[in-house]
Amino acid sequence: MPDEREKFSLQEMVDHFDLSRVSLGGPIFDIEKLSWLNGQWLRELPVEEFASRLQTWALNPDYMMKIAPHVQGRVETFSQVAPLAGFFFAGGVTPDVKLFEHKKLSPDQVRQVMQLILWKLESLRQWEKERIMGSIQAVVEHLELKLRDAMPLMFAAITGQANSVSVTDAMEILGPDLTRFRLRQALDLLGGVSKKENKEWEKLLGAIA
CATH class of the missing domain: 1.10.10.350 (Arc Repressor Mutant, subunit A)
Structure with missing residues (x-):
């Protein structure tokens, strides 16, 4: 943005887009900064909308139905599902x-x-x-x-x-x-x-x- 802001809406980006400011070098994706920026938006959401979006992201029926057949036969209690299948709901994992x-x-x-x-x-x-x-x-x-x-x-x-x-x-x-x-x-x-x-x-x- 012209004022050096790092957080702005899609419409603001469209309004201020200037082709002359586009770098011709290879794109660099700063994952840490993108995660930080995403966190800024998430924390500003009303709690009801945050809960709704969380449900859509991780607990929507279509996604759960893809996972359930692979988990059901391996657990004896619902509490065993998260340790077994938690990686389905994460971005990265941290293996030993x-x-x-x-x-x-x-x-x-x-x-x-x-x-x-x-x-x-x-x-x-x-x-x-x-x-x-x-x-x-x-x-x-x-x-x-x-x-x-x-x-x-x-x-x-x-x-x-x-x-x-x-x-x-x-x-x-x-x-x-x-x-x-x-x-x-x-x-x-x-x-x-x-x-x-x-x-x-x-x-x-x-x-x-």
Whole structure:
């Protein structure tokens, strides 16, 4: 905004939009600042509207019906639902780094598997369970691994837990953006990917069917 305000309405943005002020550089998305800004708007809502929007966001019937079939057979009391399925209602998760310790794969191989799967998922045009599994399968087969070598890593990255509901079902329900975001978070937790690794692994990606 011309007056340097960081908080403004959509209409105010439209009214003051000036193409000459648009940077030609690559866009930078400051997640922390966006979260702070979102919090400013949330705290200004009337409490009734806040409660209504919360229900629409997390407790709407359509979303609950996607989750319920995967949870019902795994619980004995309703109090067990939140620990099992709480990750469905979060943006990011905070898995223990120990969940990524692998009996068969080195730490570098763990990051490689996860990065290759992330890239394969980013190329998906249709976000369906079968295609998600196909992407994972393509990576593990090319690396001469088994699904059981990769799936614990997916559980940790996507759910923040060692086990939960079917992780591919969870990925389908969470959607592509949140799934990819959590995989990136997990990779950052493990130290990220160097420029050299990125270049080498991109070549490897090109050979994966």
